[in-house]
Amino acid sequence: MPRVLLPLAEGFEELEAVTVIDVLRRGGIEVVVAGLQEGPVKASRGTVLHPDAPLDAVMDQDFDMVVLPGGMPGVKHLREDERVRGLLERQRSKNRCIAAICAAPSILAAYGHLEGKRATSNPKFKEQVAIGPVRYVEDAVVEDGEVITSRGPGTSMLFALALVERLAGTQRRREVEAGLVFPA
Template sequence: MNKILIPLAEGFEEIEAITNIDILRRAGLEVETASLGDLAVTGGHNIIINADKLIDEVKAQELAGIVLPGGMPGAAHLRDDERIVSLIQELAKREALIAAICAAPIVLEEAGLLSDRVVTSYPGFEEELESCNYLQDRVVVDGNIITGRGPGVAVEFALKLVEYLVDNKKVEELKATMLTNF
């Protein structure tokens, strides 16, 4: 039970999805991607990614967490998919990692997870995040929920996930090998 799921919906933000897949795998974590429809998923900038599996093949009990990339309409597709919402709610019951960047915190709102939580998102989506305490910070951690602002913070966000899932020593290793200075 140490897999991290990154679901891909048509119109996802490629920087956020690929950066998280890459950095989490560099940290030694098992990352699986899953599509809501066809295995070939087109991102918001017409980059096609082949998902590892279909969302119906995902077993929640095998997951240590989920990372939701943003982008529009990708985040809206995730929010409107009952399978994703149900999966997130199941993971929340056992306090697994639930992470969302850019527009994707709207999925967490739909799942009913943000009541009195501290959250951030891409500017403009705070109006859809009515139940949380909204911050404009680049990355926000509130227990098992981690949120990030958008594409420009994708590396910082992914490193925060590594810190949460592994440790700060692994973060420092990655920062050194990737020549990251924040």
Template sequence: MLEGVHADSGIGLRPSCFLKGNMRKEALLILAERFEEVEAVTPVDVLRRAGVNVVMAGLRSKNVRGSRRVVYIADMLLSEYQGNPDVLILPGGVQGAENLHQAQGVTEWIAKMNQSGKWIAAICAAPAVVLAPTGVLDNRKATCYPGYEKGWGALIQHQTTAVAVDQNIITSQGPGTALDFSFVIVEKLFDRATAVDLAQKMVYSYTGI
């Protein structure tokens, strides 16, 4: 079970990341059945190393099976979550994204975060399957898993970059871009120096978005 900040990892976890203005940053990551594991576990790991309180929320159960049939234990159900997150994270996966799209409460969280100008981060199929139908990508630049953009309307400006950022929306292409996706989230929650420093400690080359 992933929970809390893994202080025993010895990598990352800069004290300056823990508190900004005496407020610890919080991320809400929603797990749907058949989610893509790499796209969920990577941001959880990276953000917790940065001192972010990451809450993993399941939809119908705390035991959530990923696309590779590994069962993950969420911290709580989405219906139980009463926090005020700084970023909403939506992993992909073909069936996982569709399950997010159909789930009660997900669209409401997207609308709530967007209306308050808070960060929304989606990867792989999630930008196309979950975000696009809500209209939050209209007149914005976004990316997704290659091919999924074919269903987008003309209002969405498709990008072919690993990660795209437009206003409060962060989108990314897939499992292979999950680290860049995660470091961009760290950069936007804190600053570029924090993200670059953490990447170096994890032996990864990240220069900023």
């Protein structure tokens, strides 16, 4: 079973985190939600999630994918956390997937993970993502090698379904879409 890590920081975007967690789990994918600190994490609009574990407890584990939700100031907190940077570096060194949505692709750009790649983000963060040799596009979901990016809360479902397809295949994505009554 594929394993995904979704780190949560205070101020994350509810729709992006919860949609990804829910859709991946529907796809039979193990999702580990890890808070930067122990205890509940409050989202940008006041929703509170209880992570499965603190980030420190899962730092030495391997994951097929790391997914960064957007939301402010959540993205700022993720960007400033050296553990998150280390996780992303480890994923890259093992040619494993990294995915980010909304403002979170700016973290990937800041750490050099988007160099020479196609990527997207929330339009408000275009200037922080479209730096150097990044080929910025405005598609809902952009896959380039082991990096997957998306635009924002409105593209969360498409993003999550793309992650299911990457991790579990096209047939599993179709099964999840059918269960969600996702429009064709």
